[in-house]
Amino acid sequence: MKIVKTKQEVRDAVSAQRAEGRIIGLVPTMGALHEGHLSLVRAAVEGSDWVVVSIFVNPTQFGEGEDLDRYPRDLEGDAAKCEEIGAHLIFAPNASEMYAGDACTVVRVEGLTEKLCGACRPGHFDGVTTVVNKLLNIVQPDRAWFGRKDYQQLVVIRRMVRDLDMPVEILGGPTVRESDGLALSSRNQYLGDREREVAPKLYEALLQGAGAAREGASGSEVERIVAAKLGEEPLFELQYVQAVEPNSLRPLKSETGPMVIAAAACIGDTRLIDNVVVEE
Amino acid sequence: MKIVKTKQEVRDAVSAQRAEGRIIGLVPTMGALHEGHLSLVRAAVEGSDWVVVSIFVNPTQFGEGEDLDRYPRDLEGDAAKCEEIGAHLIFAPNASEMYAGDACTVVRVEGLTEKLCGACRPGHFDGVTTVVNKLLNIVQPDRAWFGRKDYQQLVVIRRMVRDLDMPVEILGGPTVRESDGLALSSRNQYLGDREREVAPKLYEALLQGAGAAREGASGSEVERIVAAKLGEEPLFELQYVQAVEPNSLRPLKSETGPMVIAAAACIGDTRLIDNVVVEE
Numbered sequence: 001m002k003i004v005k006t007k008q009e010v011r012d013a014v015s016a017q018r019a020e021g022r023i024i025g026l027v028p029t030m031g032a033l034h035e036g037h038l039s040l041v042r043a044a045v046e047g048s049d050w051v052v053v054s055i056f057v058n059p060t061q062f063g064e065g066e067d068l069d070r071y072p073r074d075l076e077g078d079a080a081k082c083e084e085i086g087a088h089l090i091f092a093p094n095a096s097e098m099y100a101g102d103a104c105t106v107v108r109v110e111g112l113t114e115k116l117c118g119a120c121r122p123g124h125f126d127g128v129t130t131v132v133n134k135l136l137n138i139v140q141p142d143r144a145w146f147g148r149k150d151y152q153q154l155v156v157i158r159r160m161v162r163d164l165d166m167p168v169e170i171l172g173g174p175t176v177r178e179s180d181g182l183a184l185s186s187r188n189q190y191l192g193d194r195e196r197e198v199a200p201k202l203y204e205a206l207l208q209g210a211g212a213a214r215e216g217a218s219g220s221e222v223e224r225i226v227a228a229k230l231g232e233e234p235l236f237e238l239q240y241v242q243a244v245e246p247n248s249l250r251p252l253k254s255e256t257g258p259m260v261i262a263a264a265a266c267i268g269d270t271r272l273i274d275n276v277v278v279e280e
Numbered sequence: 281m282k283i284v285k286t287k288q289e290v291r292d293a294v295s296a297q298r299a300e301g302r303i304i305g306l307v308p309t310m311g312a313l314h315e316g317h318l319s320l321v322r323a324a325v326e327g328s329d330w331v332v333v334s335i336f337v338n339p340t341q342f343g344e345g346e347d348l349d350r351y352p353r354d355l356e357g358d359a360a361k362c363e364e365i366g367a368h369l370i371f372a373p374n375a376s377e378m379y380a381g382d383a384c385t386v387v388r389v390e391g392l393t394e395k396l397c398g399a400c401r402p403g404h405f406d407g408v409t410t411v412v413n414k415l416l417n418i419v420q421p422d423r424a425w426f427g428r429k430d431y432q433q434l435v436v437i438r439r440m441v442r443d444l445d446m447p448v449e450i451l452g453g454p455t456v457r458e459s460d461g462l463a464l465s466s467r468n469q470y471l472g473d474r475e476r477e478v479a480p481k482l483y484e485a486l487l488q489g490a491g492a493a494r495e496g497a498s499g500s501e502v503e504r505i506v507a508a509k510l511g512e513e514p515l516f517e518l519q520y521v522q523a524v525e526p527n528s529l530r531p532l533k534s535e536t537g538p539m540v541i542a543a544a545a546c547i548g549d550t551r552l553i554d555n556v557v558v559e560e
Binding site for chain 2 (some may be wrong): 106133137140160248
């Protein structure tokens with residue numbers, strides 16, 4: 001496995017593989033790889049012939065005052081994990097390789113990105129869609145994998161790819177959890193002991209909401225149930241909990257049909273997100 | 281030469297050609313092809329192995345009250361012209377093939393699209409960049425040609441392609457003019473006899489500005505000269521004339537260096553644009 005830092009090296013390597021008829025897979029990440037990412041890399045190794053993992057802590061998707069500077073970085077450790085799983089190339093550019101000084105193009109998925117996490121993090125999804133658009137253009141994979149833990153991100157990227165007719169298939173991977181239910185996240189390492197102890201309650205609350213939904217509760221009832229459950233734990237500061245239609249992310253129109261219950265909450269300085277999809 | 285209406289047909293046809301090792305060229309147009317377009321198709325026939333001409337009157341780049349409905353359409357005539365020159369495929373989708381009902385993704389080149397024509401036509405360039413992004417993703421050409429008559433459009437598209445790392449080379453073709461200097465435009469056919477008679481004065485005024493620039497006039501002096509010349513003809517309603525730096529489209533900082541003098545003016549209901557590039 002090779003680690004490259006420039007777009008040209010990626011393009012050359014991918015071209016050579018494509019000329020051999022190989023199906024190219026991409027797993028875009030910000031590094032600090034955990035089992036959630038690694039499950040996507042495994043899916044890519046199974047679902048394509050030649051796997052690129054990109055590792056880039058993209059500054060444009062962090063807002064002012066967010067954790068860009070302290071976001072965990074471990075390129076060597078990440079590379080070792082990817083190699084063990086059977087990835088073929090790590091693309092780890094720096095910001096100046098990715099962005100020209102006078103870069104001014106933004107890809108925006110309007111209507112899907114202003115709500116949920118987008119409401120708490122203005123500009124965040126513009127940063128995500130723009131960098132993912134670039135990564136897809138640089139690597140030109142046949143398939144790319146994203147985790148369902150970042151549910152809104154997955155929906156937004158699928159929409160971008162469809163709307164812009166990008167020639168790539170977007171695949172979602174299941175959320176990987178600790179044994180106590182906490183969704184894996186690179187940000188979990190920010191949590192202090194007591195914070196880590198209560199963190200799984202986010203998922204518990206979502207599961208409780210999902211149970212109520214399956215028994216016929218409406219979207220707004222589900223939201224109240226989750227919020228009430230989280231309200232029991234004073235360390236949580238709820239940002240939002242919403243039960244929405246899984247593709248449009250719009251409020252539910254009817255009592256039946258699938259929904260995703262998505263929530264974001266801070267514990268101290270750490271922002272956690274999670275979601276549960278309730279099938280019909 | 282074949283005319284296809286769906287993205288899938290284009291993709292299949294291009295894949296087959298690419299598998300044969302052919303270099304793919306694209307000339308995106310809105311149809312009503314004149315010698316300006318045809319010179320681009322000729323350049324594409326010379327500069328690539330297999331040429332797609334797209335013909336799509338893109339509704340999202342027309343503002344309210346603009347000429348979307350009366351914009352000239354002549355698919356049969358256009359196809360005959362392209363075939364004669366040696367193009368290989370016409371892609372002529374309708375709007376519902378191009379845009380899903382819930383399409384919501386916009387590609388925006390911020391900073392370059394608010395000025396010049398963008399100031400007169402809010403949203404115009406978002407429509408252009410988004411549809412060109414889509415066309416490039418659908419056809420996946422190695423090279424694509426755009427006319428320099430739409431100077432700002434060319435600069436904006438080059439910037440989009442660079443910023444988003446799109447794997448395509450953008451080539452500009454020279455403005456083709458009538459014998460009296462009027463830049464060819466599909467909109468020239470809107471002009472009445474008297475309007476057509478005075479229309480070449482737009483280019484004359486720009487040439488006069490360029491002459492002054494070559495003799496050392498500053499950007500603002502050049503703008504005044506062009507505006508004054510156009511002011512002599514009461515049928516012209518000047519929208520803007522600006523002398524700007526050719527890549528950033530910013531006001532000129534120094535007295536030396538290249539400039540583009542760009543202008544837009546209405547004659548009656550017809551909006552004309554033109555530009556002259558002054559090398560150092």
